Amino acid sequence: MNHFFVSPSQVREGTIIIEGGDVNHIRNVLRMKRGEFLEVSDGTGNRYLCELERMEADACFANVMDVWEDDVEPAARIFLFQGLPKGDKMELIIQKAVELGVFEIIPVATRRSVVRLDEKKADKKVARWRAIAEGAAKQSGRGIVPEVRGVTEFEDALECAREMDVCLIPYEKAKGMQKTREALDRVAPGKSVAVFIGPEGGFEGAEIERARESGALPISLGKRILRTETAGFTVLAILMYHLECL
Numbered sequence: 001m002n003h004f005f006v007s008p009s010q011v012r013e014g015t016i017i018i019e020g021g022d023v024n025h026i027r028n029v030l031r032m033k034r035g036e037f038l039e040v041s042d043g044t045g046n047r048y049l050c051e052l053e054r055m056e057a058d059a060c061f062a063n064v065m066d067v068w069e070d071d072v073e074p075a076a077r078i079f080l081f082q083g084l085p086k087g088d089k090m091e092l093i094i095q096k097a098v099e100l101g102v103f104e105i106i107p108v109a110t111r112r113s114v115v116r117l118d119e120k121k122a123d124k125k126v127a128r129w130r131a132i133a134e135g136a137a138k139q140s141g142r143g144i145v146p147e148v149r150g151v152t153e154f155e156d157a158l159e160c161a162r163e164m165d166v167c168l169i170p171y172e173k174a175k176g177m178q179k180t181r182e183a184l185d186r187v188a189p190g191k192s193v194a195v196f197i198g199p200e201g202g203f204e205g206a207e208i209e210r211a212r213e214s215g216a217l218p219i220s221l222g223k224r225i226l227r228t229e230t231a232g233f234t235v236l237a238i239l240m241y242h243l244e245c246l
Helices: 021-029 089-099 119-140 154-161 177-184 205-213 228-245
Strands: 003-005 015-019 039-042 046-055 060-069 078-081 104-110 166-170 192-197 217-219
Touching: 003 119, 015 046, 021 060, 039 060, 039 205, 060 166, 078 089, 078 154, 089 104, 089 119, 089 228, 104 119, 104 154, 119 177, 154 192, 154 205, 166 205, 166 228, 177 217, 177 228, 192 228, 205 217
Parallel strands: 003 039, 078 104, 078 192, 166 192, 166 217
Antiparallel strands: 015 060, 039 046, 046 060
């Protein structure tokens, strides 16, 4: 069943008003007809079974048939601070991170980030990334569309992460899986968790030290060195398993 997202203000007395780019998708791509069913999430934990009632040029109206509490979201909020990778890797990272349950994605400019985006290019990239996040959220049945922020400098990212309950930073020179296990044990339902992933080439030693000073916990992901697009998936998958077991 097709799945769409709206804001709570678009839910009005048993009717949901779908606006924006989804209108064209419903009308001209999916070619949905009056009487067809669809699911809608309002981003606050509610999911609705709806029947399409009518379509106008800039809006679609659907009658609410049933509503239930969405229970697909992870018990902790995971924030992925992703060092800017080369090429289109960020698109893959965003897509899969959303599928794995990330709450928010913050692209980070680090010392070894090859990519440097000017303001105009950055705005276009972020718009593209947000569209990918929305598509992945629909495909994977998420209850929210994870936010993709604008590109952030490393020091600003550390300052943001200081407000979170746990901060993890995989580092190839970190020793022993026991420290990783101990760090994961700090993650519990209701917590906020920052995960820092370096770009190609990883973090510089000085960046790891700054992160450690800010409260980040360097962890090992095993004996092999993972690519930047693999490391984030690995941490997210481990965290999702850990949270589901709790």
